[in-house]
Amino acid sequence: MRSPAARAFGTVALTAAVFVSPAFAQSPDTWANPIRPFQIGEGLYYVGAYDLASYLFVSKAGLIVLDGGDQTVGKQVVANIRALGFDPAQVKILLNTHQHYDHAAGLAEIRRAAPNAKLYASAADGAVIAAGGRGDPFLTGKAYEYEPVPLARTLKDGDKVTLGGWTLTAHVTGGHTAGCTTWTFPVRVASKVRQGLVHCSSSILPGYQLGKAETYPGITAAYEKSFATWKALPCEVFLASHGAFFGMNDKRKALDAGKADAFVDPAGCKGFYERAEIAFRAELKRQNP
Ligand SMILES: [Zn+2]
Numbered sequence: 001m002r003s004p005a006a007r008a009f010g011t012v013a014l015t016a017a018v019f020v021s022p023a024f025a026q027s028p029d030t031w032a033n034p035i036r037p038f039q040i041g042e043g044l045y046y047v048g049a050y051d052l053a054s055y056l057f058v059s060k061a062g063l064i065v066l067d068g069g070d071q072t073v074g075k076q077v078v079a080n081i082r083a084l085g086f087d088p089a090q091v092k093i094l095l096n097t098h099q100h101y102d103h104a105a106g107l108a109e110i111r112r113a114a115p116n117a118k119l120y121a122s123a124a125d126g127a128v129i130a131a132g133g134r135g136d137p138f139l140t141g142k143a144y145e146y147e148p149v150p151l152a153r154t155l156k157d158g159d160k161v162t163l164g165g166w167t168l169t170a171h172v173t174g175g176h177t178a179g180c181t182t183w184t185f186p187v188r189v190a191s192k193v194r195q196g197l198v199h200c201s202s203s204i205l206p207g208y209q210l211g212k213a214e215t216y217p218g219i220t221a222a223y224e225k226s227f228a229t230w231k232a233l234p235c236e237v238f239l240a241s242h243g244a245f246f247g248m249n250d251k252r253k254a255l256d257a258g259k260a261d262a263f264v265d266p267a268g269c270k271g272f273y274e275r276a277e278i279a280f281r282a283e284l285k286r287q288n289p
Contacts, residue, residue, distance in 0.1 A: 030051070031050055032049045032050070034076050035252075038256075040237065040263050041187040041194075043166070043188075047065070047081055049072075050243065051243045051248075052067075052069035052106075053198075053239070053241055056080075056084070057168070059166055061163050062093075062163055063081070063090045063092060063093075064095060064166060065091050066097070066198060067104075068105065068106025069106040072106075073106045074106020074107065075106070078110055078113045088110065088113035089114050091117040093163055094117050094120070095119075096119070096121050096129065096181065098125050099129045099179070100144070101143075101146050108147035118152035121154070121181070122154070122156075122180075123156075124178035125180065127151070128179075130149065131148060132145050132146050133146045136177070139205075155170040156170075167186070169183065169184045169185065171183070171184065173202075173229050173230060174218075174226060175202065175219060175223035175226045176200060176204075182197065182199055182229070183196075183198040184198075189261055189264055190261040190264070195237065197234070197235040197237065197238060197269065199230070199238070199239070199240035199245055200240075201240070201241055201242070202277075203276075204280060204283050211288035213287075227280065230273045230276075235266060235270070236266050237265075238266070246269075
């Protein structure tokens with residue numbers, strides 16, 4: 001019997017080429033590598049690692065952090081906030097794309113630096129984070145567990161989170177996890193207000209069952225609904241839970257070279273969702289011939 005980790009990572013070579021799981025196409029050996037934090041827009045910073053993303057929203061009323069990476073990256077996020085000249089203790093709100101350990105285990109590290117920070121998350125994913133990774137229907141076992149963070153506020157689809165001028169809208173886009181949450185918000189980039197979007201994940205992990213047999217009840221319908229939502233959401237500043245989803249490293253290089261709007265990429269966002277939906281439909285058909 002292969003371990004859950006082998007199940008999730010072992011079939012990378014088979015799946016990466018067909019875009020089933022770009023998250024796992026990135027070697028887990030490098031995805032937590034530290035990188036220098038950088039500014040994406042007015043008050044918006046990338047504070048994550050090479051592939052495991054984390055975003056900092058700065059306001060006079062305090063800070064918001066969206067995603068904590070894994071435990072290693074969580075420590076980097078705290079250091080990156082400090083390196084940018086902000087005080088991690090000022091983090092008031094913790095948000096999350098989804099409860100998998102590579103995006104949620106670091107939240108406890110951030111909360112250690114900001115003990116009053118409150119976690120807002122969807123009902124389904126918030127419950128798993130509050131249980132330290134336990135309760136996921138697929139990634140089960142010690143390797144996927146982490147330090148729990150209590151849920152302070154349960155977010156429903158369409159709920160808004162506000163702090164000091166920021167308004168982030170939660171879109172519950174289930175599938176990859178039951179409570180996967182995609183975030184949208186206006187943000188000024190290169191002197192123009194644009195629609196920012198942080199994509200949760202549309203990846204179908206190798207081994208996920210769709211159609212007649214389901215990894216969890218309703219997973220297929222959840223993906224269907226999410227693709228309809230994603231295609232309708234405004235997406236100019238395209239960001240996501242994994243850097244690989246939106247070409248973070250190339251865009252960061254372009255930004256360094258002076259392209260102030262390097263992360264403004266509505267066409268890239270549209271293309272990403274088109275390819276992801278094609279991969280979903282192909283996988284659904286393959287499993288349900
Ligand atoms: Zn995931």
